[in-house]
Amino acid sequence: MAGEISVEQLADEMYGVVAENAGMKKMKAGDLTKAMIAKFGDQVSKQDCKSAIKLLIDSGRCVYGYYGGSSIELPRTEGAAN
Amino acid sequence: MSDDLKIPLLDELEKGPWPSFVKDLKTLAPKKPMVRDLLRQLEKSYQDKRGYWKHGGLVGVLGYGGGVIGRYSALPDEFPGVSHFHTIRVHQPSGWFYTSEALNELMDIWDAHGSGLLNMHGSTGDLVFLGTVTDELEPTFRDLTARDWDLGGSGSDLRTPSCCVGPARCENACYDTLELVDNLAHRFQDELHRPMFNYKFKIKAAGCPNDCVAAIARSDFGIIGIWKDNIQVDQAAVAEYVDSGFNVKEFVVDNCPTGCMSLEGKELKIDDSNCVKCMHCINLMSKALSVGKERGAALVMGAKAPIVEGALLGSVIIPFMEIEEPFEEMHDLLERIFEFWDEYGKARERIGECIERIGLASFLEQIELEPLPQMVTQPRDNPYIFYEEYYEEE
Incomplete structure (x- = not known):
């Protein structure tokens, strides 16, 4: 049932996915949501995932990026700024 | 205007009867080094026939994924004033109604944190602040939200309605x-x-x-x-249009896309079941016709x-x-x-x-x-x- 996995745990899992794909694939909010539903099934809901993304961004562990589409990324100084 | 700002191609854009953005930029350039370098970089783009902007993808304010569009100069050593030139989208009030007080408030914020250049408004509708550096994004956002303004949308999100x-x-x-x-x-x-x-x-x-x-x-x-329901018709006002010499048949009836209206004497008849709401008649005879109830x-x-x-x-x-x-x-x-x-x-x-x-x-x-x-x-x-x-x- 949805809600069995805490939002904090989901955020940690999502952070792991973003870190694992850093430099290889831009992870969108939808990608992270689908990855969590694939992993935890009906133990999580889309709303849980939304809350986890919010936590991830508001804590500063991840930031939004935009390269043609919006993605969730690890904070870094972008190349264009150099 | 300082003498060493040589921008002959941009100077050409000041000629002619229309307002020129170059004139506006020149007014700001003595006070804002960022605007001065913006003019110089643009002149170089015109000379070389290529743009010198790079798109940034990561800049923003904490918690938000939209509202800031990163821009950097591809020639930061030559034009240090525009090495960062980010855009901020400010959520416009519904219908773009501002009081003078609100506009002054926004201009004061932007004068303090950015180039002072504006776009009223972008195609999505936001009020656009053009040109600031990364370190000024959070302070600008803080000053905006302290006065009940907010950022608009950008990226893969709901754009500012x-x-x-x-x-x-x-x-x-x-x-x-x-x-x-x-x-x-x-x-x-x-x-x-x-x-x-x-x-x-x-x-x-x-x-x-x-x-x-x-x-x-x-x-x-x-x-x-x-x-x-039906278009509201004030037949007395229709008669006034006819009496004034306005050719109702030529300008209105004959231009109805479905031919659903006719003029009999000074009376306008409309077959509303065939009206496609094109607004042509209402726009031309606004004193006599109005939208339904x-x-x-x-x-x-x-x-x-x-x-x-x-x-x-x-x-x-x-x-x-x-x-x-x-x-x-x-x-x-x-x-x-x-x-x-x-x-x-x-x-x-x-x-x-x-x-x-x-x-x-x-x-x-x-x-x-x-x-x-x-x-x-x-x-x-x-x-x-x-x-x-x-x-x-x-």
């Missing part, structure tokens, strides 16, 4: 565009600030079919005011300008909806649409393209709407018709 001036200044408004857009912007704050879609999603609200915000052409979800809106979906794919016009999904507070029917519909798009959309695919790809019938089924004749945009051109459901029933 926009609307026409509506009932504030227009007698044709069939619903309160200002109230609706304000409500939607507050209701969908997360969708506006935290990009969660496949691509951008624009909402535009026009109070009548004149569609002054171009909802039919420029919005993924357009809300266009319309009426169900049973008012609401038609909802259209799928319009977009050409970016990844070609341009699309919006198609009707709901021919008539009453638009009244608390707008719950609208909220529910939008939530179903977002859910559908989340499930079926592809990256960088606008919802109109998604509907075209999977088909209108599947889309309607997913968002729980019944098909209606008004949704048909053109006759079927595929000769192969399968009535699978009928076969199953048999």
